[in-house]
Amino acid sequence: MSRATEAIYVRYQVTDLTRMEIFLRDFGMHPAVPSDGRRLLMRGSGDAPYLYEAVLGDKPCFLGAGIRVASREDLERLAALPESGPIEPVSEVPTGCERVRMRMPDGFEIDALFGGVAAHVVTTVPDLGFNSAHEKPRKNRAVRVTREALPVRRLGHFVLHVTDHDASVAWLRDRFGLVPSDYLGAPGDEGRVIGSFLRVDAGKEWVDHHCMLVLGTPEAEVHHCSFEMDGLDAVMCAHDFLLKRGYTLDCGVGRHLLGSQIFDYWRDPFGFRIEHYTDGDIVNDEHQPTVFAGTADETTQWGAKPPKDFFE
Numbered sequence: 429m430s431r432a433t434e435a436i437y438v439r440y441q442v443t444d445l446t447r448m449e450i451f452l453r454d455f456g457m458h459p460a461v462p463s464d465g466r467r468l469l470m471r472g473s474g475d476a477p478y479l480y481e482a483v484l485g486d487k488p489c490f491l492g493a494g495i496r497v498a499s500r501e502d503l504e505r506l507a508a509l510p511e512s513g514p515i516e517p518v519s520e521v522p523t524g525c526e527r528v529r530m531r532m533p534d535g536f537e538i539d540a541l542f543g544g545v546a547a548h549v550v551t552t553v554p555d556l557g558f559n560s561a562h563e564k565p566r567k568n569r570a571v572r573v574t575r576e577a578l579p580v581r582r583l584g585h586f587v588l589h590v591t592d593h594d595a596s597v598a599w600l601r602d603r604f605g606l607v608p609s610d611y612l613g614a615p616g617d618e619g620r621v622i623g624s625f626l627r628v629d630a631g632k633e634w635v636d637h638h639c640m641l642v643l644g645t646p647e648a649e650v651h652h653c654s655f656e657m658d659g660l661d662a663v664m665c666a667h668d669f670l671l672k673r674g675y676t677l678d679c680g681v682g683r684h685l686l687g688s689q690i691f692d693y694w695r696d697p698f699g700f701r702i703e704h705y706t707d708g709d710i711v712n713d714e715h716q717p718t719v720f721a722g723t724a725d726e727t728t729q730w731g732a733k734p735p736k737d738f739f740e
């Protein structure tokens with residue numbers, strides 16, 4: 429088994445790259461390399477070579493994602509599996525990393541990546557600290573923020589609807605070592621697991637509560653992808669900016685139950701759901717998974733309640 433360290437990008441097919449680039453710039457990304465007219469590679473302010481790949485095609489659809497693995501041996505193990513592609517250089521960006529292409533049970537493209545030079549981290553607004561009642565780290569400094577396109581740092585997670593939950597979870601466990609942080613039980617029947625929040629397994633190290641949520645449904649499709657912002661001010665300023673730009677708010681701002689993120693969901697120009705978040709849970713191997721089988725409304729602790737179609 430190989431070991432994943434993080435999910436780093438998502439890949440969608442869209443019918444208009446210019447429209448998508450304008451949206452993604454407003455959402456907090458910028459081109460990693462100039463577009464060749466067939467493909468758009470957008471990066472954030474963190475060290476990933478890119479976070480979002482948009483490929484020109486005849487209909488909008490989700491194509492897949494990229495997951496970084498811990499070593500070249502991991503890549504070699506994955507390349508040796510039946511139906512995996514060979515180890516190949518990632519030529520789209522000048523990072524020098526290598527990739528193995530695979531497909532999940534429903535056909536989603538999953539690339540394993542290793543190596544390469546980290547992209548330069550783009551300097552963002554300095555963290556002045558948040559003066560809560562418990563602790564007041566910001567001293568002799570005023571908060572001054574602006575409603576503008578604020579950078580996303582990295583891909584936090586993505587959520588897939590799959591036709592066979594157990595088969596997809598086993599596929600991700602066997603290839604990437606992803607482990608469950610929490611489960612979704614069927615409403616009224618928590619003994620029947622229909623969803624798994626999966627994280628990378630780093631033992632005692634702290635990692636995001638999930639890099640993927642896999643949910644069993646009749647149809648395979650993406651639910652959303654989610655990008656981490658620098659903090660609450662960034663989420664709120666970006667919220668105001670995206671509203672001013674006339675984009676469609678899907679659901680936000682609020683705080684999730686599972687993973688605890690402060691979330692803000694938008695619709696991109698092709699109708700795909702895309703999330704800004706901050707303040708998500710981090711866990712290690714001492715975390716005990718729970719099964720949540722409550723109502724849809726109970727998945728939000730405060731703030732905007734997701735619309736009905738969010739759970740369809």
Ligand SMILES: [Fe+2]
Nearest residue numbers: 585652654703
């Ligand atoms: Fe999310």
